[in-house]
Amino acid sequence: MKTKKILRYPVIISLMLLIAGLFTSCYNQQVVIDKVPLNTPEGTNIYITGNFNNWDPGDQKYMLTRNTDGTYSILLPRGVGKLEYKFTRGDWTSVEKNECGYEIGNRSLIYGEEEAVVNQISCWGDTQPMNCTRAVMVIKKYPSNTPKEALIYIASQFNNWDPGNLKYTLKKHPKGFYYINLDKQDECMEFKFTLGDWESVETNRHNIDIENRRFCFDGRDTVFLEVNNWKSIKYRKTGKVTFVIEKLPALTKTGEQLYITGDFNNWDPGDTGYTFRSDSSGRMYYNLVSDKEMISFKITRGNWNSVEVLPSGDDISNRTYINGQADTVYLKVERWKDR
The missing domain is CATH 2.60.40.10 (Immunoglobulins)
Known part of the structure; x- marks a missing residue:
């Protein structure tokens, strides 16, 4: 019996060390916002939501503190591993967006990697974008058999590769070239031009499909392009x-x-x-x-x-x-x- 009691002590000590290790491996994590849009409503509350609170956009426990220097901050409960999150002003209609008002992916951080993670917010879901990054795509040369009444469309990941999405038609300038103004929806985009469906997608001079075009919003405000050929000149009537x-x-x-x-x-x-x-x-x-x-x-x-x-x-x-x-x-x- 005495032997059994003695053997329990190493087990208890091991458990205590394990528990202590778990506590010491958890990290406090500070999250800071040092820039918000100028049209952020005065006196508004900002919340952080994520995989730590079941993505509740208006959880009062996760409301950031407004600091005297104009920044917002919160000290999250101790934790480990990867944290995904977004900022809101209390509900999903006011969730943060990119500078052009489009959805953004979840933010993420690793507990303890940085003592304070600093963020900037470009736009809110219920306010107008103020600093939208845009680019103009210009088709300066296109096939001579392009029907005069036809619309030219751009298909890309931002419209689910819809070859005839009327929201993404190019305008024809009086000088004859086609152009479209595109808001930044992601850092880079792949795309092709069509006359309204995949049967009339652009091809090379030998009528063979081409690789997707690619463009990144890298500061260029205008991009000049050429279309060599259409797979078909059949087009949508509008x-x-x-x-x-x-x-x-x-x-x-x-x-x-x-x-x-x-x-x-x-x-x-x-x-x-x-x-x-x-x-x-x-x-x-x-x-x-x-x-x-x-x-x-x-x-x-x-x-x-x-x-x-x-x-x-x-x-x-x-x-x-x-x-x-x-x-x-x-x-x-x-x-x-x-x-």
């Missing part, structure tokens, strides 16, 4: 209409961004490719190109909480437009859902 907003609710704030959403963009209420612009008189307009016979749509301020509604506040039916019915359609927005 129509164009201009939507003009001639009336807005009185509670609409000056400078607020308005969007058109519908069956042409999978009903994305805040699609940055479908934003209204202002003409010289201040009227808001959007030029829509579509190959659909009938278009269903609504107007929003960027999300479904701010979609247009009836004066009573009730939901309205989808607006509709028959392609070719008119060149210009005038719209009146009576009320927003959240105002």
Whole structure:
């Protein structure tokens, strides 16, 4: 019996050492934000969310402290291994985005690798981008048999390689070349040009498929390209209409961004490719190109909480437009859902 009691001590000591080792191998981790967008609402709270709190975007335990020097910081609970995270202002509509307002991948860090990890936020999901990086792609030379009425499309990973996505059509300049302004959605992109489907994708001079083109946002603002040949000159027939907003609710704030959403963009209420612009008189307009016979749509301020509604506040039916019915359609927005 005495022998058995003596043998227990080394086991207890080993367990105590193991537990002590686990505690000492955990690290405190400080996370700092030293730059936020200039249009961040005054007095806003910023939260960190990740695989450590079940991705709760507004967890009060993970609200950062605003420091006197204008930075934000938080000391995370002790831990080990890899941590993935993002910043929000309390919900997923205000999650951080890249400088052009597009989704970004999860941030990550390894506990203990750095005492403090410093971050910068480029844009919030519910505010307008202020420093968007853009590039202009110009097709200065293309096949002589390109139909005059045809649209040239760009297909890439940012539109799921859709060869006929009307949001990504090139414009034709009066001097004859085609061009498109592209926002930075990722550091680099691969792409090809088409006339609307893969049957009419660009090829080499011998009508053989070419490798994907590649472009990285490296500071160049203009890129000049040539298309040697189309696999086919069959192209998609499209129509164009201009939507003009001639009336807005009185509670609409000056400078607020308005969007058109519908069956042409999978009903994305805040699609940055479908934003209204202002003409010289201040009227808001959007030029829509579509190959659909009938278009269903609504107007929003960027999300479904701010979609247009009836004066009573009730939901309205989808607006509709028959392609070719008119060149210009005038719209009146009576009320927003959240105002």
